[in-house]
Amino acid sequence: MTRPENDTFLRACRREPTPYTPVWLMRQAGRYLPEYRRVREQAGDFMSLCRSPELATEVTLQPVDRLGVDAAILFSDILTIPAAMDRGLRFAPGEGPVIDYPVRSAADVDALPIPDPGEELRYVPDAVAAIRKALNNRVPLIGFAGSPWTLATYMVEGGSSKTYGTIKRLAYDEPAVLHRLLDKLAVAVTDYLNAQIEAGAQAVQIFDTWGGVLTPPAYREFSLTYMQRIVNGLRAVNDGERVPVILFTKGGGPWLGDMAATGADVLGLDWQTDPADARRRVGGRVALQGNLDPTVLYARPERIEREVARTLDAFGPQPGHVFNLGHGVNPDVPPEHAEAFVAAVHQLSRRD
Template identity: 90%
Template sequence: MTRPDNDTFLRACRREPVPYTPVWLMRQAGRYLPEYRRVRERAGDFLSLCRSPEMATEVTLQPVDRLGVDAAILFSDILTIPAAMNRGLRFATGEGPVIDHPVRTAADVDALPVPDPGAELRYVPDAVAAVRKALNNRVPLIGFAGSPWTLATYMVEGGSSKTYGIIKRLAYDEPSVLHRLLDKLALAVTDYLNAQIEAGAQAVQIFDTWGGVLTPPAYRELSLGYMQRIVNGLHTTADGERVPVILFTKGGGAWLEEMAETGADVLGLDWQTDPAEARRRVGSRVALQGNMDPAVLYAGPERIRREVARTLDAFGPAPGHVFNLGHGVSPDVPPEHAEAFVAAVHELSAAR
């Protein structure tokens, strides 16, 4: 795999020495950027933007050009797989994602196709290839997918949920049905990430947004076990190199040791996890990513700078830190604050 000119992110993922701490932001290409909003208006709707490799490439590069981040992440959505399974995905204003045809029964699960990344999802690897070409080897490109548990939650609940009552009832009353769904989703996610790797993604992240709502036994059985299958099933690149794999479970601080045993290279930490404690618990087995509170970006540049310094201190000098937020950038964050954040990470970490 050809190394990009700026390979600090990849080196940090592999716990190699770096001249400064690399940084990227979850949701770095999004609504807080006016240039993104202009492209979104041109696309007409969110899914049309995701399905256009040309426009997805444009918005993927926007934060690289504006913020100077050390990695690009493909502009897409974790729900592309459920959409390709014909569940009627749409994004309702003020509601977030809505699944018009939720999966609630064994018959529903059995009827689900496993989407082909070379057919129904072809626009995603096409976008990966287009982004790699447009980046011209400046920084690495991260591909991603949602975890099977997170995708199942949306598909069973019919969208976002506050109680997770429908999927948890399924887990307790009809576990075999839920496991059949998770089996299909694990296969679909593995195929999907492999297609991104084959198209040129230089790292991949699995977003386990809802793993933190589970009990410890349920997390191991319904979330972590299926992510382990995906990690085991990922291919090497054409020249035999394994791309770094990042696992991010929001609310998953209790299970870091078990996450580190999956073979993932990097664990993403949310802002409620203490970095020093995380490093003590997992040692040098994996790199760590995170984990500044996303709300800090509402503050002014001087306070952002102080929080960046505090976070760097918490992670300490050991190699293997990728700076990020503990979750995604909020849509109403001033872009200038994100610029100040990236600049502070670069400056303060280089001086250490």
């Protein structure tokens, strides 16, 4: 596979010098873009959009064309794996994702199939291949998956949760059952990401959205252990070059040292983590990604520019920084503010 014309993102992931700090946004293709909303309406529903390689390609390229970001990220959802495990995933208006058949027992876990990315999830590698072709080597393409712990929270809770009481009860009362579920999910996520890499993904990110709700011992036992297995199992090479692996745990600031020891190339930071402290704690072992507060994008462009400058200063001039938000773009952000954010990163970080 040919190296992209703009490879600043890949170089930053490898902690190599770059002429400016590359930037992309988590959830950069989404509801804040009117062009996305038009395609979503055309698709009929969210999962139909995800399952159409043609439409997924169109929305993946929208922020590349509009914002000028330095990487595209596959348009999909972290819950494609539970959906392929026949748990009755649907997206209810005003509720978010709902799992009609939650996993609550050892029998439920034993009945789960491990989906084949070449069969039940074929639409995802097909979308990766189509996006790579449409990008025409302009910028790299990032693939992704949810972490086993995060997928398990939705599957056990039956959807979103404020307390995570059901899965935490399982963790404390029946840890062996939860470990069996996490084992299956780790295999499924590893296969899924390998299929994305084989189809052309040039970096992959593991989204551990709910790792931060755990205690330190529980995080290491139920989340980090399984992300480590995935990192170990990835065939992360394209054209003789390693495909960078990014770990992002929302609320994971306390465990950055442990995360850096997994062998991942990049750690994503949420907006509650101090970049300078993160630099001190991980040293030169990994690149760092982040971490502007997503709500800054509600502010006027001149204030966005000031916050970008402050964040760049906190990360420092050394190589190995990918600028991003500390979580995803909020759906009511004005698109012009996202454009101002990307432009500010490029302008203020330029070193040539």
